[in-house]
Amino acid sequence: MGSPLKQSKERSLLIGLILTLCMAAIIFRLLWIQVVDAEKLVSQAQESWENNNQVIKAKRGTIYDRTKINALAWExxxxxxxxxxxxxxxxxxxxxxxxxxxxIAESSLREKVSQKRRFxxxxxxxxxxxxxxxxxxxxxxxxxxxxxxxxxxxxxxxxYSGPQLAHVLGFLNSDDKPVGGVESYYNEKWLKGKDGIIKYKKAKDGMMISDGPEKFQPPVPGKDLVLSIDSSIQNHVEAVLNQVLKSHPAKGATAIVADPRNGEILAMASRPTFDPNRSTSTYTQENGLNLAVQSQFEPGSTFKIVTLAAAINENLFDPNETFQSGTIKIDDQTIRDWQADGWGTISYREGVYKSSNVAFVNLAEKLGADRFQEYIDRFGFGKMNAKFGKKTGLDLPAEEKGIFYHRVPYRSEIATAAFGQGISVTPIQQIQAVSAIANGGVLYKPHLLKEVWDAEQKKLVHREKPTGKRIIEQETAKKVRELLRGAVKYGTGQEADLPGYRVAGKTGTAQKPDPNGGGYLKDKYIVSFVGFAPAESPDVVVYVAFDEPTNAYGSTSGGTIAAPTARDILKKTLQLRGVPPKDEEEFDLK
Known part of the structure; x- marks a missing residue:
C-alpha cells in the first residue's frame, strides 16, 4: 500500500479530472446549444411564448318578440x-x-373523480x-x-322564455351549436358575432412574461333580433292547443297566426314539442319537427279556396248557376261528395257553403288543366308536373316544399286536386295562399324577422320589408272572401264563427294516404281550418290542423275540431290587436 499522502494526491487528481470532464461537457453543451441548436430552440421558445391564443367568446345576440321588450332568448x-x-x-x-x-349519477361521478389524470x-x-x-x-x-x-x-x-316557441327559436346544444329555428337560420349572419383573441408571451409554466398582451382583438357581439312574433298571441295559441289535445288527443297538431297584409308570422306552434331550456332531456327527433313548415299532407277542402279564386278570376264562376251534386265521373273514376248522395240540384254558392267536391271538380273542368295548374303555381304551391312544390321562403330551416306528380297529371288527378286530394302541401304554404285572398290579391312571402339591432350602439341595422306580388284581382279576392264568409255562417265552418267579427274560412277533412300504396287509410284523417277575420277587412289569418285526432263525442272533422280551435284563437288574437267587434253586417252574395 502507498503512503497516506500519495493516496490523498491520487484522490484529488481523480476528483479534479471528473470536475474537468463535467466542465468540458457543460461547455460543449453550451456551445452546441448556442451554435448548432440555437435556431431550433429559439423557434421553440418563440412558439411556446406566443402560441397562447386565448379565445374571448362573443356575446350572442338576444332575440325579442315584436315589442322589443319581451326577450325570447338571451345570454x-x-x-x-x-x-x-x-x-x-x-x-x-x-x-x-x-x-x-x-x-350526475354517483356511479358516473365516481368514475370521473377516480381517474389518474388532472382536470x-x-x-x-x-x-x-x-x-x-x-x-x-x-x-x-x-x-x-x-x-x-x-x-x-x-x-x-x-x-329561453319557456317551452313556448320551441320550434320557432330552436336552441343551442351542449357544444353551443344551434339546432333548428331562428337560432340556426340566423346564426352566421346575425346572432353569433365574432370571437375575440388575446395573445401574450408566457413561460413554460404558463406565467405571463410581458407587461401586456402581444395581440388583442376584442370580440364583436352578435346582433339582436326582433321577431314578428307577438308573445301574448303565441302564449294563447299554445294554451289553446294544449287544451284541445286534452279532449282530442292526436298524433300531432299545428297552428299559425299571420298578418295577411305583410306576411308577418304572429304565432306558430306545433305539438309534440320540447323545452329548449332542457333540450338534453326533452328534445327528440320526433318532437323536434316543426309541423308548420316540415309536415306535408293532402290539404283536403281547404285547397278548394285556390280552385274557387281561379274560377272567379277567370270569370267562370256564377254563384247562381246550378249543378247536380252527389257524384261526377271523370274518365273512369267516379268522384263523390263527402255526403255520398249529395244535396240534389244546388247552386255553386251552395256548393261552396256545403263544400261539394263535385262543384269544385266542375270548376276545374271549366278552367282546364293548364289554367288550373297555373293558378296553383301562382298561389305559391309550385308546378303540378314537378316532383316537389315550392318553398315559401320563410326564414326557418328545413322547410318542406309539398309533393306533386313529377309528370303531366291525368285529367282525373286534376279533378281530385281541385278539392285537395292527391297532392301534398305544407301549412305555411296554405297560410301564404289564403293571406292573398285576405289582403286583396297579393302573395306575400311569410317571414319571422322584423328588425335587427346593434345593442352596443343602440342602432337599427336592418328592417325587413314585405315582399309580395299580385296574383289575382282585388275584386276576385273580395268575392272569395264573401263566399268564405258564407261557408262559415251557413256551411261546414259554422263552429268557427265569432259574434261581432264575421269570420270567413274553410274547413278541411283529408283522409291519409296508405304509405304502402293502395288508396287511403280507414278512419285516419288530418282535419284543418284556415280562415280570417273580420271578413270584410281581415286583420289576421289563422291555420289550424290536427293529425289523427280522436273524439269521444263522435265526428272527427275540420268542422268539429279545427274550426272551434281557430275560433278560440281568433277571438283572443283580435282582442289583443285592438280590433273592436261590430254589429252584424253581412256583405256576402246571398
Missing part, C-alpha cells in the same frame, strides 16, 4: 366544473356531496353548464373544507 352567466383527482382524498364523500348538486370535466348527457346558485353551493362546501379538488369556471349559457 346568462353560467359555470362549468372540473375535478383534479390528485387533490381528492375522500372519493366517496366527494361523490355523495356533488351528485345531488350537479345531478376531468364534470359533465353527463350533454349537461355541464350550471347557474350561479350551484356555483355558490360548491364554493360554500370548499370554503368549509368539505370539498377539495373541484373547480368552477365562469362561462355563459342560453336562456
Amino acid at each position: 346568462v352567466n353560467a359555470y362549468y366544473f372540473v375535478a383534479d383527482p390528485s387533490q381528492i382524498k375522500d372519493v366517496n364523500k366527494t361523490v355523495k356531496l356533488l351528485s345531488p348538486i350537479l345531478q 376531468v370535466p364534470l359533465k353527463e348527457n350533454g349537461k355541464f353548464k350550471y347557474p350561479k346558485e350551484v356555483y355558490d353551493k360548491i364554493l360554500s362546501l370548499k370554503d368549509n373544507g368539505e370539498l377539495k379538488g373541484i373547480y368552477g369556471y365562469k362561462t355563459s349559457a342560453r336562456q
Whole structure:
C-alpha cells in the first residue's frame, strides 16, 4: 500500500479530472446549444411564448318578440366544473356531496373523480353548464373544507322564455351549436358575432412574461333580433292547443297566426314539442319537427279556396248557376261528395257553403288543366308536373316544399286536386295562399324577422320589408272572401264563427294516404281550418290542423275540431290587436 499522502494526491487528481470532464461537457453543451441548436430552440421558445391564443367568446345576440321588450332568448352567466383527482382524498364523500348538486349519477361521478389524470370535466348527457346558485353551493362546501379538488369556471349559457316557441327559436346544444329555428337560420349572419383573441408571451409554466398582451382583438357581439312574433298571441295559441289535445288527443297538431297584409308570422306552434331550456332531456327527433313548415299532407277542402279564386278570376264562376251534386265521373273514376248522395240540384254558392267536391271538380273542368295548374303555381304551391312544390321562403330551416306528380297529371288527378286530394302541401304554404285572398290579391312571402339591432350602439341595422306580388284581382279576392264568409255562417265552418267579427274560412277533412300504396287509410284523417277575420277587412289569418285526432263525442272533422280551435284563437288574437267587434253586417252574395 502507498503512503497516506500519495493516496490523498491520487484522490484529488481523480476528483479534479471528473470536475474537468463535467466542465468540458457543460461547455460543449453550451456551445452546441448556442451554435448548432440555437435556431431550433429559439423557434421553440418563440412558439411556446406566443402560441397562447386565448379565445374571448362573443356575446350572442338576444332575440325579442315584436315589442322589443319581451326577450325570447338571451345570454346568462353560467359555470362549468372540473375535478383534479390528485387533490381528492375522500372519493366517496366527494361523490355523495356533488351528485345531488350537479345531478350526475354517483356511479358516473365516481368514475370521473377516480381517474389518474388532472382536470376531468364534470359533465353527463350533454349537461355541464350550471347557474350561479350551484356555483355558490360548491364554493360554500370548499370554503368549509368539505370539498377539495373541484373547480368552477365562469362561462355563459342560453336562456329561453319557456317551452313556448320551441320550434320557432330552436336552441343551442351542449357544444353551443344551434339546432333548428331562428337560432340556426340566423346564426352566421346575425346572432353569433365574432370571437375575440388575446395573445401574450408566457413561460413554460404558463406565467405571463410581458407587461401586456402581444395581440388583442376584442370580440364583436352578435346582433339582436326582433321577431314578428307577438308573445301574448303565441302564449294563447299554445294554451289553446294544449287544451284541445286534452279532449282530442292526436298524433300531432299545428297552428299559425299571420298578418295577411305583410306576411308577418304572429304565432306558430306545433305539438309534440320540447323545452329548449332542457333540450338534453326533452328534445327528440320526433318532437323536434316543426309541423308548420316540415309536415306535408293532402290539404283536403281547404285547397278548394285556390280552385274557387281561379274560377272567379277567370270569370267562370256564377254563384247562381246550378249543378247536380252527389257524384261526377271523370274518365273512369267516379268522384263523390263527402255526403255520398249529395244535396240534389244546388247552386255553386251552395256548393261552396256545403263544400261539394263535385262543384269544385266542375270548376276545374271549366278552367282546364293548364289554367288550373297555373293558378296553383301562382298561389305559391309550385308546378303540378314537378316532383316537389315550392318553398315559401320563410326564414326557418328545413322547410318542406309539398309533393306533386313529377309528370303531366291525368285529367282525373286534376279533378281530385281541385278539392285537395292527391297532392301534398305544407301549412305555411296554405297560410301564404289564403293571406292573398285576405289582403286583396297579393302573395306575400311569410317571414319571422322584423328588425335587427346593434345593442352596443343602440342602432337599427336592418328592417325587413314585405315582399309580395299580385296574383289575382282585388275584386276576385273580395268575392272569395264573401263566399268564405258564407261557408262559415251557413256551411261546414259554422263552429268557427265569432259574434261581432264575421269570420270567413274553410274547413278541411283529408283522409291519409296508405304509405304502402293502395288508396287511403280507414278512419285516419288530418282535419284543418284556415280562415280570417273580420271578413270584410281581415286583420289576421289563422291555420289550424290536427293529425289523427280522436273524439269521444263522435265526428272527427275540420268542422268539429279545427274550426272551434281557430275560433278560440281568433277571438283572443283580435282582442289583443285592438280590433273592436261590430254589429252584424253581412256583405256576402246571398
